Amino acid sequence: MLDLPINEAVTLADLTRDPYPIYKRMRAETPVVRMAQTNRILVTRAEHTKWIKETPEIFSSDDPTTPMKPAFQAQTLMRKDGAEHRAERMAMQPAFSPKVIRTDWADLYTRLAEDYVSRLPRGETVDLFRDLCGPIAARILAHMLGLDEASDEDMQRWSQTLIDGAGNFGYDPKLFELSDAANAEMNALFDSLISRHRAEPNNSAFSTMLNARNPIPMSQVYANLKIAIGGGINEPRDALATIVYGLLTNPDQFEEVKRQALWEDAFEEGVRWVAPIQVSGRRTTQEVQIGDVFVGPGEAVMTIQASANRDETIYGEDGELFNIFRDKHPHQAFGSGPHHCAGAQVARRTLGQIMLPLLFDRFPNMTLDDPAKVIWSGFGFRGPLNLPVTLN
Amino acid sequence: MVKLIFENAQGSRQIVDARVGDNIMFTAVSNGIAEVVGECGGAAMCATCHVYLSPELAEIADPKQEIETEMLDCAAAEVTDFSRLGCQVQITAEMEGMVVHLPESQV
Ligand code: FES
Numbered sequence: 001m002l003d004l005p006i007n008e009a010v011t012l013a014d015l016t017r018d019p020y021p022i023y024k025r026m027r028a029e030t031p032v033v034r035m036a037q038t039n040r041i042l043v044t045r046a047e048h049t050k051w052i053k054e055t056p057e058i059f060s061s062d063d064p065t066t067p068m069k070p071a072f073q074a075q076t077l078m079r080k081d082g083a084e085h086r087a088e089r090m091a092m093q094p095a096f097s098p099k100v101i102r103t104d105w106a107d108l109y110t111r112l113a114e115d116y117v118s119r120l121p122r123g124e125t126v127d128l129f130r131d132l133c134g135p136i137a138a139r140i141l142a143h144m145l146g147l148d149e150a151s152d153e154d155m156q157r158w159s160q161t162l163i164d165g166a167g168n169f170g171y172d173p174k175l176f177e178l179s180d181a182a183n184a185e186m187n188a189l190f191d192s193l194i195s196r197h198r199a200e201p202n203n204s205a206f207s208t209m210l211n212a213r214n215p216i217p218m219s220q221v222y223a224n225l226k227i228a229i230g231g232g233i234n235e236p237r238d239a240l241a242t243i244v245y246g247l248l249t250n251p252d253q254f255e256e257v258k259r260q261a262l263w264e265d266a267f268e269e270g271v272r273w274v275a276p277i278q279v280s281g282r283r284t285t286q287e288v289q290i291g292d293v294f295v296g297p298g299e300a301v302m303t304i305q306a307s308a309n310r311d312e313t314i315y316g317e318d319g320e321l322f323n324i325f326r327d328k329h330p331h332q333a334f335g336s337g338p339h340h341c342a343g344a345q346v347a348r349r350t351l352g353q354i355m356l357p358l359l360f361d362r363f364p365n366m367t368l369d370d371p372a373k374v375i376w377s378g379f380g381f382r383g384p385l386n387l388p389v390t391l392n
Numbered sequence: 393m394v395k396l397i398f399e400n401a402q403g404s405r406q407i408v409d410a411r412v413g414d415n416i417m418f419t420a421v422s423n424g425i426a427e428v429v430g431e432c433g434g435a436a437m438c439a440t441c442h443v444y445l446s447p448e449l450a451e452i453a454d455p456k457q458e459i460e461t462e463m464l465d466c467a468a469a470e471v472t473d474f475s476r477l478g479c480q481v482q483i484t485a486e487m488e489g490m491v492v493h494l495p496e497s498q499v
Contacts, residue, residue, distance in 0.1 A: 097466035340438050
């Protein structure tokens with residue numbers, strides 16, 4: 001048995017800028033390592049990250065000190081385990097089921113996607129990240145949650161504010177002031193929509209939770225809606241931008257994808273390649289062996305699914321590359337275990353079956369003239385910050 | 393070990409050796425049955441391990457718990473009286489030679 005190694009060199013700034021070479025090295029040399037700067041234990045191999053997420057008795061999501069609580073003004077289901085987590089999760093899960101998407105939402109999402117894509121100016125260079133990826137993700141989510149009245153801008157701002165608050169490990173009061181203000185706006189909107197959702201229920205998450213046979217407390221209904229706002233815009237937005245980048249920088253694959261309509265494969269490979277949610281946090285409830293090392297109780301463990309998704313033991317030596325023709329292997333972009341992403345099926349359908357085919361049907365000859373101009377960023381959430389494409 | 397037969401929506405069959413005590417999802421995934429995904433790893437949280445038991449198998453399998461019924465509602469393919477989450481069905485020695493039907497799609 002080995003002592004837990006400590007990495008004094010790596011900083012959050014490094015991991016935000018370009019984490020992949022660092023993770024590659026960690027997978028090879030120190031797959032379980034304490035990162036001195038954050039005092040958190042990073043776990044980078046696929047086998048370990050999957051096991052940790054599937055073993056909630058030892059690796060709990062319950063974290064009493066998380067800044068998520070002040071940011072969301074509630075202990076959310078993300079930070080709960082067991083029956084309590086399941087009850088809150090299942091209260092809204094039906095709204096995200098493949099069946100409901102098929103029967104209730106597919107036509108609407110198609111219309112919304114057509115509408116947003118048709119606003120883009122042919123022949124011009126636009127920032128697709130700003131002009132499409134963010135707004136369409138916000139609009140679709142607003143409908144799915146039953147918050148149609150919220151604007152794209154509000155949805156995106158609330159989402160970012162909640163994320164910034166949840167990541168406020170330094171407890172900077174300014175960030176919590178901003179999240180408090182966003183909470184007040186969201187609460188006011190939710191309050192105003194209750195009567196509509198009671199009178200005319202639909203299959204949105206809000207209606208589903210309000211009109212359930214045994215409804216969860218209203219405070220948790222609100223917390224769930226906020227979790228969905230905080231966690232439901234960045235991921236489809238970043239996934240879309242990442243996939244478009246992957247296709248436009250690999251023209252051979254792009255041609256084949258168009259020819260054979262392999263949009264769902266493009267989706268899976270995009271989220272494998274750069275997982276929109278790169279990292280998850282857990283807390284050990286007891287001493288435990290991970291790989292060759294012992295980790296004590298009460299330690300903060302970070303599973304790096306970004307790294308697991310490029311693990312050589314699964315993907316061979318070319319896991320760093322975007323390749324939609326690679327052998328199909330399950331990836332961990334949606335996590336595993338009880339906290340497996342509630343929006344996985346929605347994302348596959350809205351992006352893989354609706355958005356990507358529609359976007360490239362309209363602009364089959366889209367180009368990314370200078371990939372070096374695209375700025376990638378993020379440790380917890382990762383994706384391009386801009387995507388200057390020419391629309392043809 | 394018992395033999396379990398997986399039959400896909402097109403009717404083609406694959407016979408696998410299953411360990412007593414394992415669940416159907418795990419058995420399928422570790423034998424490369426592509427029609428079973430099992431993305432949540434058996435937490436009854438993803439419904440991508442949806443299968444249809446043959447009547448004889450349904451008869452002897454442990455009954456469904458509430459959490460399974462709830463999650464099955466979120467399966468992609470049609471749900472019938474024989475639908476189960478593969479991860480919630482334990483394999484027993486009596487299942488020798490029985491058939492598990494696979495849905496058209498899990499996503
Ligand atoms: S593996 Fe996810 S529900 Fe069975």
